[in-house]
Amino acid sequence: MIGFDLTKEQLECQKMAREFAEKEIKPYAAELDKRPETAFDWNIVRRFAKANLLGLNVPKEYGGLGVDMMTAVIVAEEIGAACLGIMSAAAGNWLATTCLKHVGTENQKRRYLTRCCGGNALLAALAVTEAEAGSDMAGIKTLAVRNGDHYILNGTKIFITNAGLANFYIVFATSDPKKRHSGLNAFIVDGDSPGLTLGAVEDKIGLRASQVGTLIFKDVKVPVENLLGAENTGFLIAMQTLDMSRPCLGGAGVGVSRAAYEIALSYARERKQYGRPIIENQAISFMLADMAIEIEAARLLTWKAAWLIDQGMDSTKASSMCKVFSTEMAERVCSRAIQILGAHGYTRDWPVEKYYRDAKAMAIYEGTNQIQRMIIASML
Amino acid sequence: MIYKNIGKMIQKAREEAGLSQEELSSRLGYTQAALSNYELGKRRLYLANIEQIANELNKPLNYFLEDTAETAKAGQEKTQDEITSEIDKLLLELPPEERKNILEYIQWRKERLR
Structure with a gap:
């Protein structure tokens, strides 16, 4: 049987998200949109954090709201109705935590998922796109070379939402560009890693409240325990x-x-x-x-x-x-x-x-x- | 798409190991229906599932993934061979008079491309 009735929990979450969007986001949407420069605002992130919406899909055991996908979609509709630009900052977290939640080890989840939850106003991001690799992921050139108990990352990622703001990034890099898809790896990279810098910030026609920019990796050391999943499963x-x-x-x-x-x-x-x-x-x-x-x-x-x-x-x-x-x-x-x-x-x-x-x-x-x-x- | 390809590789590896779905699923602690859905690509396979299956069937993890990535790519662009064989197949299903029309069309196209 097909039913379209939302559960009591989903209705409560919808109501919470609607009130949050109306009160905490909508009143600032026009103002942030009209600022001449990219108008990313940490105050908005703090509001998301207060409602624990940065950890929307993070399981409760790590401090998140732990909602199912159906509920997440309902919340996304409410926040999207208020401002897609402001929502992008939180959506960066949702992407990164979705990834971590499914393939992270217990240790990785404890260390990183918890950062996106509760009152922690910290952002995360997924870094895939490069100058010659967007739609064609196998063209990724950011290189990850194993060196003892570390990988060394070198390369440039572009159009990254929350670039320069995130506490950690899930970065896709290759162990060997010739291997194409089969050489890809995913790493958790701390935002304050030495050698990781922010390049240009994009001036966009829309999503003005969202910061999108270039990330430059120059000999960034990533501990082996920050590899997500097994080698070459990126x-x-x-x-x-x-x-x-x-x-x-x-x-x-x-x-x-x-x-x-x-x-x-x-x-x-x-x-x-x-x-x-x-x-x-x-x-x-x-x-x-x-x-x-x-x-x-x-x-x-x-x-x-x-x-x-x-x-x-x-x-x-x-x-x-x-x-x-x-x-x-x-x-x-x-x-x-x-x-x-x-x-x-x-x-x-x-x-x-x-x-x-x-x-x-x-x-x-x-x-x-x-x-x-x-x-x-x-x-x- | 990805899951379908991985599922096929699981089925192949299981059959090579001489195991029935029932035998492999009981070793993995899955129901037979779950394994069947994995092999058919209907259920989402997490990396952890694939690792477990790879261990049980004594295959490296990439056995299931490498082919998948290549097939995923190939699935997006039909190879020339596939196109030619599909044309052959469809052509044979047409009556002789229609086949003649197609030949004339191909000759016309070829002429135009010169």
Whole structure:
């Protein structure tokens, strides 16, 4: 049987996340978005930490909220509805902790997962992308050479969310570039490791509150005990981590779309032309109906992917499908919201143009939508 | 995709070891249904599961992963051989008159590419 009722725990978490998003994030979203430089703000991170939302999916035994994927997706929708940019900082933690939770040793989990929990306002990040390795992970050139009880890392990672801010990074490096996928390894690297420096910080059209930048590794010493999983299993680790994090992106896409839709709906009910609200014109009401249809469809696809993960099933195809559909739907819905608001929608006085700029990023990061289609196509 | 490929390798290694699903699953402490789902790629396999299976079947861990990464890559781009054999297969299913049309089309395409 299929049921769509949320459990009592999930409803409570949804309520908590909604109140948190309304009170702690939404009021700052526009201000941070409008700052001329990248507007990352530690105060926001402290708010997340106070609600223990940085440790959303960290098991309770390590101090996290320990929610299942279904609940995580519901929380992502609420926070995504408030600000995708601010959410990115927390999402960096969710990615890194998802990875650690599944492949970390007990010692690694005790040492690192706990840092993302409770009142600890500490960030984490996943570092995969390089100048010549994004979609093609096997092209990673950051080199990890074993030297006694350490690995020495050299290379440059680009477009890393929380770069220069994270307390620790999960870094993907190769033991031998010729081995391609089979030479990849994942390491936990402390943010204050000597030789690890922050390069350029990106100036982006959206997600302004999120810091994304370059990480430079120059002879960074990483203890052998910080290798994740077994040697040369980095490809599987990366794929599993991304499969299990994509539904949260789906949820965030639903969230930002919902926010844009609600503004458009209320505007259309109030804005009068020819002596009546514009929603009474089919041209407008049909646009709103399409928005509602697409948001609901994306939510269901996202929930299905999350459900598969919670059942321990392979969610690869469903995760990719929900990522593609939800993020492209978000772009369409936000664009329609701007259209409904007309010239108002195109100004920075209304938040819909920000939603649109933020939503665009989702079709690109955590595996472009073209890569998702390749994954789906290969599983048809 | 990944799990399907790993699952196939598990099945191959299990059969090489002369074990039935029932025998291997009982050694691993899994139900037979769970092992069957792993082999079919329906269940998510964690690294720890693969390590356990590798130990039980006396195979290195990378036996299950190396092929997987390559197959994953190959799965994204059909090889020329695969395309040719698929064309052959479909061609044989067509009536002779249709095959002639296809030949004319290929000749036309080839002409255009000159």
